[in-house]
Amino acid sequence: MRDPHKAEEAVQETLLAALQARERFAGQASTRTWLIGILKHKVMDQFRREAREAPLDDPDALADDDIDTHACFAEDGHWHERLSDWGNPEKTLQTNQFWAVLQRCLDFLPARLARLFVLREVMEEETETICQELSITPTNLWTMLYRARMGLRQCLERSWVA
Amino acid sequence: MLTCKDASRLISERQERPLGIGELWALRLHLWLCVSCRRFARQLGLLRRVLRTLLRRMETDVDGPELAPEARERIRKVLAERNAGTF
Known part of the structure; x- marks a missing residue:
């Protein structure tokens, strides 16, 4: 969520929903886990509203959103440049510096792609749920996730690994 | 024979769906x-x-990003208004 007002609204709605439902919270999970669960739904609501205004399946929007995946490849379908070896940076990947770079790279992605990507990879929403809620086909979702991954990978390679 | 372009697409898609046996071997x-x-x-x-x-980090990380104080205040107000009576 890039717009700070919308983020604030989502937090507010989450706390409100939590207050209204606090009897139902039987302490089965930590409070944070419970709140994050509600927040996930609120974020999904927000995305759904935005998707209604600008349908994700709109071919024009899709074209607009295009991370130019073709530019990564030569005409014969091979990578233009050999990809770098990132090594095995699991540890450095957990540092705050990495999260800052990641945030910046997500900001470079077209907003729609970034949203879908975060929904799928950070919030671990199921493919079926995303497709249903945002009324897109799985094939379309896969294409958009592919573009998001290509864009993100390239950005990370440039600004973090290098 | 797959091109890198096809292969990269399959590598992304196998995170989303099980690949067919042909796709799997080609990849x-x-x-x-x-x-x-x-x-x-x-x-x-x-x-x-x-x-x-x-x-998981958000669930445990108490030093994560915080709301701006003004945002906190705004939210506190709304919560108080909309929850009048239950507080």
């Missing part, structure tokens, strides 16, 4: 021959693993 052969695609596959795997720790 396996391609990965065996192609350094860049092997790296691409490792990078996507890494990205997924790391991103999936983010929620």
